Amino acid sequence: MAGITGLTFLVLCLPFVGALAAPILTRILAHNAAWPLALAPGIAFLHFILLLPRIAAGQTVSGGYDWVPGLDLRFSWYLDGLSLTFALLITGIGTLIVLYSGGYLKGHPDQGRFFSFIFLFMGSMLGLVVSDSFLTLFVFWELTSITSFLLIGFDHEREAARRAALQALVVTGGGGLLLLAGLLLVWHATGINQLSALLASGDLMRASPFYLAALILVLGGAFTKSAQFPFHFWLPNAMEAPTPVSAYLHSATMVKAGVYLLLRLNPIMGGTPAWETILPVFGGATLIVGTVLAIRQTDLKLKLAYTTVSSLGLLVMLTGFGADYAIEAAVLYLVAHSLFKGALFMIAGIIDHETGTRDSTGLGGLGAAMPLTFAAALGAAISMGGLPPFFGFLAKEEIYTALAHGNVRSIVFTSVAVIGNALMFAIAFAVGLKPFVGQKVETPKHPHEAPALLWLGPVTLSILGLAAALFSGLTHSFISSPMASAVKGEAAAVSISLVPHPGVPLALSALTIVLGVIVYWQLDRARDLASALLPRLGPGPDRGFDGFVTGLVRMSSLVTRILQPGRLETYVTATFLCLAAILLVPPAVYGEYPALPAWPGHVLWHEAAVFLIAVIGLGAVIATRDRLTAIVSLGIQGFALALIFLLFGAPDLSFTQFMVETLSVVILTLVMTRLQLSPADRRPPAQMLADGAIAIACGLGFTLLLLKATQAPFDGRLSDFFNHYSRLIAHGQNVVNVIIVDFRGTDTLGEVAVVTVTGLAILALIRVRAGGARKLVDNDPDRAEERG
Template sequence: MLIAILTGFIFAILLFFGGKRLVINKLALLPTLIPLGLFIYFIRFIGDISNQNFIYKTYEWIPSLGVNLSFTLDGLSLLFTLLITGIGTLVFAYTSSYLKGHPYLDRFYAYLSVFMAAMLGLVLSDNLISIFVFWELTSISSFFLIGFNNDSEASRKSALTALGITGVGGLLLLAGGLVLGNISGSFSIAEMLGQKDLIQGHEHYILAACLIFGAAFTKSAQFPFHFWLPGAMKAPTPVSTYLHSATMVKAGIYLLFRLSPLMGDTQFWNTTLMIVGGITMLYAAFHSIFRTDMKGILAYTTISALGILVFLIGLGTQESYLAAGVFIIVHALYKATFFMMTGVVDHQAKTRNVTELAGLRKVMLPVAIAGILAAISNAGIPPSVGFVGKDLIYEGTFHFEHSAILLTILAVLTNVFISYAGYVAGIKPFVGKLPEKFEKVKFPSIFLWLPPVLLGSLGFIFGLFPVLIQDALVKPILWSIGQDAAEVHLKLWHGFTPILGLSALTIGAGILLYFLLKPSQKLEHSITRFEKISPKSIMEGVNTVFMMFSAFWTRTFQNGYLRNYVSTIILFLIMLMGFTLIGGTTYHIDYASFAKLTIYEIVILFVLVFAIGLIVFAKSRLAAVVATGIMGYSICLLFVFYSAPDLAMTQFAIDTLTVILFVLVLYRLPKYLKLSDFKVRIRDGVLSIAFGALITILALEVLAQPVNSEISDFYAKNSYLLAHGKNVVNVILVDFRGADTMVEISVLAISAIGVFGLLKLRLKSVERYQK
């Protein structure tokens, strides 16, 4: 399984090196072989999974931290891998024609491949930390895909919004995983399942659940985090098809499904999911009936469908889990069909406005067939699999033990609105008289109309023969979350029951609404008037306030003046250490040690004070630099007096190099310094003296403490044995603290390169005055 996951990443790297040569002209279909091969690979496991022979693989990664690449292929993960690779195959083929001739087609395929690999890693991982890693990779790759048309400001803004919302969710997922790992002692979900009672009885259970909710709700566009999804429709249609209908937006659903056996069956978990899912599904479905852009309609119905899934998981019964599992399949098929169909219409007719579109069946009949098939499945009209899915949803709500009537009414209203939106997006553009401006619309390529027709047809094949998915996919889903699936039998016809009446009511109300409510700009404007109080506007308002605060903070504390940075840091340290002094900490300073000062030390002390005074009051830059060198050389003498000639030589070399660098940098500047205002100098002087006094007190306190030679003894005993060096100091610098020394050398090297660049910089007279 690890190789299967890495395949997408490897192919993306090949595209990086191979570039356009791998996807030009007839080779544009070549990338389709990657998801197709993976689909064939995973479909081979259907037999084993349907017999409950789940597959587990573990690869060591960071075993010391309990983080391994553990993969599980069970019913739930198999379903998602088949959706990712199966729909991915059609999306790759669709892309070859949709973006034919695009200068960055190779880059687009690379992003898609990375996303596919990340999604496979996410749904196959058993370790919460590795899930987080792949979770973030999906967010990053989706950022590049949403913002693929980077010359568009709207695309860039949408990509940033999506990355911001889902990025916060990723952070919450990491925090939730750490909390659960801390409670259970393991990051493996399989191992956590054996400690369900411990986790649910722990005081941090609510915190862990809230963090998981935050991750799932942001990724799967639940209210009030839903607004990033309609904005993401600025992406090319293959992105909307792949990410925003079948795969990425269902990552949160997958997470909730996977963790329900561990964290479910509690009032907090189930009630939260029911409330959030219920609000989302009705809110988004209602909004969808006001939209006129086909992608906008599909975006809001997608949000509503995700709300339905969260709502069903929240019900927490076998019937609701069954309904959720089937609905994942149903929604992926018809929504991917919808998006592909919309892409063809936009690609050929150059518009997605349903108020302008009509009669397109005359110029693109296969696309019209795909749209009609998707609309029928979306509305739950027999013999589509959508009918089976809608029936199961009503079974879950109608038989729920609490507020069954209210929950069923909410589900019916939601499905009526979704049905209407499906008719508008999937049927209206193709019926009626063909406008004159669309008469010359060209018939689309086979790679544009065949994928949506195939997906739409599968919706009817699975509806007529639901046994095809019953044993292969649906039952294993229930087994993977610990549910009994022995009595599960998917049927198109269950006889005359109240559930059939609810389905008939939904179909009839949806059709009636379609004929009574005509989409228009006026209707859309009626809902956009409330945009100011929408979650998006509120979030943007919060973002504006944050930006204002950030601007204030930057102007005040990070304004580019080094003196301000240093002053702020020193002031904070003075306050921190001063608070410690005021707090009553007793200091033990050995004042008697002052009498042991030698004449050499006193002379050097006076030299240092003189050099400091020279630096403070010098008016020449060169004099200040020379005084700095005097301070460094004085410290070198102290090292010599204390029998540390190697440190003295090191200090001598560093100070010499520093003085030379300063001279090289400053020699082009004016010769004399313009000193700051007298008040500013007084302020800086007081700040410096206070800080120096605190450091002196701390140094004297350290000197008064009993000497602990444990570390020194360790280095003395092991320097030769472990590092084969007789000079203890050198061994510490090169071996025991080698990484630190390497960083210090790197800093010096970077500084030298920067100075060299400044010395070699030769600007034209015009460039010197350009901002």
């Protein structure tokens, strides 16, 4: 078992190794880099294939490494039927995508960078689905958002690509913060931060008073990631990415991360009225919205993108429906969708690559020129349409078996599923059949069959969709049943096959096909109807996002103008006001004022002289109107304090104080000579009164704080520790020096670095300002004349 755990860790690292190797191999091998690069996900896929018998037998594979043991933080992974299925989809389809990208982006100057991004995303998604600890889950969750941002914005010179990437990052990144809050709340409520331990905790989370709050936060993360209504708008916009990205991220991997999270948490948070209400309602709404918007499109990729939205909605609806066979249906449909949608996206890319267009109204008769692509497209469309003998048929039959019951709730959601599936049927054949049949249409490029790197992916996925249905017994034994068991939290056996079983589900399938054929036959009319209807419903969430971002920017500008006006005086005033409030408000609220100190009975003349010097210096600072005199007078306070330290037996501290005050006066004086400031303080009396009040408040606050601290019982444990170990460990007689240099040496180094950087920054600003002033003088003709 230890060997498998170690090997699994190495396999999880393979995509990141591929990301490092991609630019080098692309530079060396040019157009042939795809084949060796595909070995990384291919080896990982083979490893996960070999784990199928172990997982099918009910075992799991787990491992991890401690990060902060004291806080119970680990980087850990956990493989069961659910995570293993996702791992197979990520690495298997990822292998095909790497090969497809080699053909699609052949000759692209940034192909190496693209491969690196793909591998980084692959590793992030793989880490997400095998994560066990909350820490690992969240880290990889956010990494998928960041890497998808890089992939969507790959063509960064186009404004549309930059906008789509930013939009995806904002929506999914914001959802990630909600997820983080939800996971922390679950951890707080249960005391558990490992998913595998939570799966065995039964009703612990469901019984918690924090359940509803945690559920809403977790759903916020899942719904944004999986593009549920009203957050669905980012996914179609992400089609600005190159087609390999669409085929990988937005059909088989990233967009299913939210669905994966819901399936994973089903044994932990599912089965409640809130779960079985929120998920079906939002999932059903997303299903209908996605299919209606898909009917409106003419771009092949956008058609597929919106049906991906609807398919994700169907998966969410099934996950939360709560009826028998609903989880089994979700499992079957998730696998089927990954196969046929990945294939159809690649086919859309092939059509665009070989004809120069993706507009379905300008395509037709491509079957003769692209027979292999046509065969793969037709197979994927049949599976998406839910027709035998492909795996999509099994998924659709199981969906209707789960939904079709006699109560009102079941009838409503069954109707939603029938309408959504019928529209998806029409769109499937609008993409996989319509461009290849009928009269040949002239295209920008002369169509011909794609090279092997392009057609290998869709052909393989279509064949897998057929084989999975023909050999459904094996598929269920190794994939469907273990996955359903992991999602349900108990043993589940999936047994549906291609043999038709007369009944309500089969009748609903037939109804779906009839409706789908009608919509496909009247596709142009349906498109016109959707185009006329949708604008009447309002601007939509996509424009709402633009309005939100615009409002956020304006609000940020307003807040910045108020809080950051660019005046140092304002910043200093605000800082000291906050400091005075922190020092004075708590004692007033809690009545924690210190007792007044007793006046000493006898004061030595030299002690009184020191205090008198300090008072004289303070008076000089207040009375003088000249800045330079005020700076010098200010040093008198520090020298008086240094004398007090000296009188009370702290010569090293006194020496430090003398040095600090001397350097402060010198530095401030030098700065004054370099800055163009008026030599005198010309503040009006009202401002001087306000500044004086703030200064007195801060001084009073520090006085109260010090009095309160000195009146508390003295705890000498820390002093004893340093007195003992300064000599024993650091071999130093001066305890203060030992503390500064040894015990907190890194802190001291940081302070020195901060002071150095600050000094350099100030010096740079002074030089810039001086240079700017000289430039103004040089550009002033009157002054130039004077110099001449």
